[in-house]
């Protein structure tokens with residue numbers, strides 16, 4: 524894993540040195556390509572995961588079930604994730620809370636990019652237009668910018684396995700991503716499992732006993748909570764009053 528540790532050190536220095544997002548993405552893509560020129564370090568990671576599963580138990584599950592956290596920088600300036608794509612696996616069109624670089628380690632990955640054509644003012648509604656598609660083979664990279672500038676969907680179009688190594692920069696919108704359905708013209712907030720459990724609990728309290736739920740929601744809002752949860756509490760309170 525020395526190769527991977529050296530890579531993380533390079534990404535860290537590069538992010539600190541480069542001032543603009545474009546330069547971070549450009550230089551980051553080169554570093555990711557270089558990392559992907561060898562695959563043995565990732566073999567070692569998978570080997571450890573299989574032979575020493577207890578050392579991975581404390582890792583927080585993310586939104587995507589095929590996601591593996593490889594590294595989180597202590598100052599939260601970047602994270603390195605791996606995604607393993609089973610044959611024909613395709614993700615839902617989504618956005619990101621940060622810029623990101625996606626590099627194919629093995630197999631092939633397809634990507635479709637989209638732009639939002641509505642004004643974003645109607646809650647839950649979104650209209651998209653496809654702006655391009657491509658395929659990344661081993662060692663090749665693509666990238667996303669945060670929020671509406673990086674709406675895309677990726678898939679493994681082959682009958683074999685594929686893996687990607689992704690680097691994401693500092694998050695500017697924390698705690699959730701958005702899924703888009705261009706046919707239904709909808710956008711939905713999607714939370715990681717731990718947050719989702721709390722969001723669902725909030726909604727269920729109100730459904731069971733609205734009069735008591737209001738007090739609980741107010742008490743929760745009085746404590747420090749992550750902003751994405753505050754929004755959910757406030758929305759639940761509004762709904763109770765309507």
Ligand SMILES: [Fe+2]
Nearest residue numbers: 617619667675
């Ligand atoms: Fe993505």
